[in-house]
Amino acid sequence: MPVSKKEVSPCPIDAMLSVIDGRWKGTILWRLLDGPMRTNELRRSIPQITERMLIRHLQELVQDGILERHEEKQVPPCVRYSISSYGMTMVPVLEAICVWGRRHLETSHPSKRERLPSIT
Amino acid sequence: MPVSKKEVSPCPIDAMLSVIDGRWKGTILWRLLDGPMRTNELRRSIPQITERMLIRHLQELVQDGILERHEEKQVPPCVRYSISSYGMTMVPVLEAICVWGRRHLETSHPSKRERLPSIT
DNA sequence: CAGGATCCATAACGATACTG
DNA sequence: CAGTATCGTTATGGATCCTG
Numbered sequence: 001m002p003v004s005k006k007e008v009s010p011c012p013i014d015a016m017l018s019v020i021d022g023r024w025k026g027t028i029l030w031r032l033l034d035g036p037m038r039t040n041e042l043r044r045s046i047p048q049i050t051e052r053m054l055i056r057h058l059q060e061l062v063q064d065g066i067l068e069r070h071e072e073k074q075v076p077p078c079v080r081y082s083i084s085s086y087g088m089t090m091v092p093v094l095e096a097i098c099v100w101g102r103r104h105l106e107t108s109h110p111s112k113r114e115r116l117p118s119i120t
Numbered sequence: 121m122p123v124s125k126k127e128v129s130p131c132p133i134d135a136m137l138s139v140i141d142g143r144w145k146g147t148i149l150w151r152l153l154d155g156p157m158r159t160n161e162l163r164r165s166i167p168q169i170t171e172r173m174l175i176r177h178l179q180e181l182v183q184d185g186i187l188e189r190h191e192e193k194q195v196p197p198c199v200r201y202s203i204s205s206y207g208m209t210m211v212p213v214l215e216a217i218c219v220w221g222r223r224h225l226e227t228s229h230p231s232k233r234e235r236l237p238s239i240t
Numbered sequence: 241c242a243g244g245a246t247c248c249a250t251a252a253c254g255a256t257a258c259t260g
Numbered sequence: 261c262a263g264t265a266t267c268g269t270t271a272t273g274g275a276t277c278c279t280g
Contacts, residue, residue, distance in 0.1 A: 012221030013146035013214060019224065021141065023273060026133035039242055050274055055243055075280085076241045086227075093220045094133060096213045101132030103209070104139065143253065159262055170254055175263060195260085196261045245278075254269075260262095 016093070019064050024049050025057050029083070029094060032067070036082035066090065136213070139184050144169050145177050149203070149214060152187070156202035186210065 020026055024046060031037060031045055043054050058081055061067040066087035070080040083091065140146055144166060151157060151165055163174050178201055181187040186207035190200040203211065 010225060011147040011150050012218045012225060013140070013150050015221035015225045016217045017137075017140065017146050017221075020133070020137070026137050027131045030131050030133050050276095051243075052245095052275085053273065056273090059243095071242090077243090077280085079242060089223075090220055093213075093216045096216050097136045098132045100210055100213045101135035101137075105130060105132060105135045107206075170256095171263080172255085172265095173253065176253090179263095191262090197260090197263085199262060241280105243279085246276085247274105248276105249274080250272090252269100252271075255267090257265085257267105259264075 016090075019061075019066060019090075020094075022057050022060065024053055025061060026097075028054075028057055028061070029066070029087075030098070032081060032083050033091065033094070036070070036080045039079050039081070042081065061087075136210075139181075139186060139210075140214075142177050142180065144173055145181060148174075148177055148181070149186070149207075150218070152201065152203050153211065153214065156190070156200045159199050159201070162201065181207075 020029065027046055027049075028042065031042060037045070039054070039058070042058075043049060043051065046054070058067065058069070062069050062081075065084060067081050068084040068087075070082065072078045072080075140149065147166055147169075148162065151162060157165070159174070159178070162178075163169060163171065166174070178187065178189070182189050182201075185204060187201050188204040188207075190202065192198040192200075
């Protein structure tokens with residue numbers, strides 16, 4: 001087991017996790033995989049999320065370059081969020097995560113001590 | 121955009137995140153990708169981690185079936201952790217995460233407001 | 241409708257001392 | 261060496277009210 005660059009570099013797993021981590025980010029991305037959505041549309045589609053957390057997470061995802069925010073100047077405001085082209089590079093990984101996650105859900109493992117289910 | 125089963129099932133992304141989520145789990149798994157390690161060995165390889173969190177995370181990962189704990193009965197104790205065969209099913213996904221994470225680190229995105237670097 | 245501002249609860253994490 | 265126990269801190273998320 002050779003000394004790898006692990007010795008000196010930050011953990012890339014964490015690098016990605018830091019982007020998709022947050023109580024609802026996984027769910028938000030999951031929803032946006034189907035296409036752009038408006039803020040309220042997203043909110044309704046994730047019943048348990050609060051206004052605050054939705055906005056917060058959306059902003060962070062935008063900051064990280066994963067999402068794009070399209071605002072149509074008008075009253076009342078109309079904002080649409082979509083996965084950016086950079087965010088798209090993450091999609092295959094997200095899908096792999098989905099696949100494993102789905103199997104894990106079925107595998108009905110003893111300890112599901114967590115955040116699930118996020119959508120009921 | 122058809123109505124998918126998303127309407128009724130928990131989010132599979134979260135399902136997987138719930139397993140690898142935790143301040144140091146990503147890093148721990150990342151290290152174990154190279155092979156089994158002893159508790160203290162792991163600890164030394166992740167300087168900033170505290171005893172408590174290491175043990176906690178290891179236990180959770182074992183509970184979730186991702187890790188295996190091999191204890192050799194002797195004094196002083198010798199415990200080795202390794203990725204279980206179930207955990208192995210997750211490895212390709214972890215690797216995909218690593219690949220994206222590495223690119224993301226290089227992409228030097230503006231907001232790296234997070235947990236990084238976890239290994240200095 | 242989108243989102244800012246406040247206030248609060250608590251889960252997650254960290255430091256440290258201790259035990260078989 | 262591996263793991264417990266206790267305690268303090270802080271980050272995260274939640275509830276609510278408010279505004280252009």
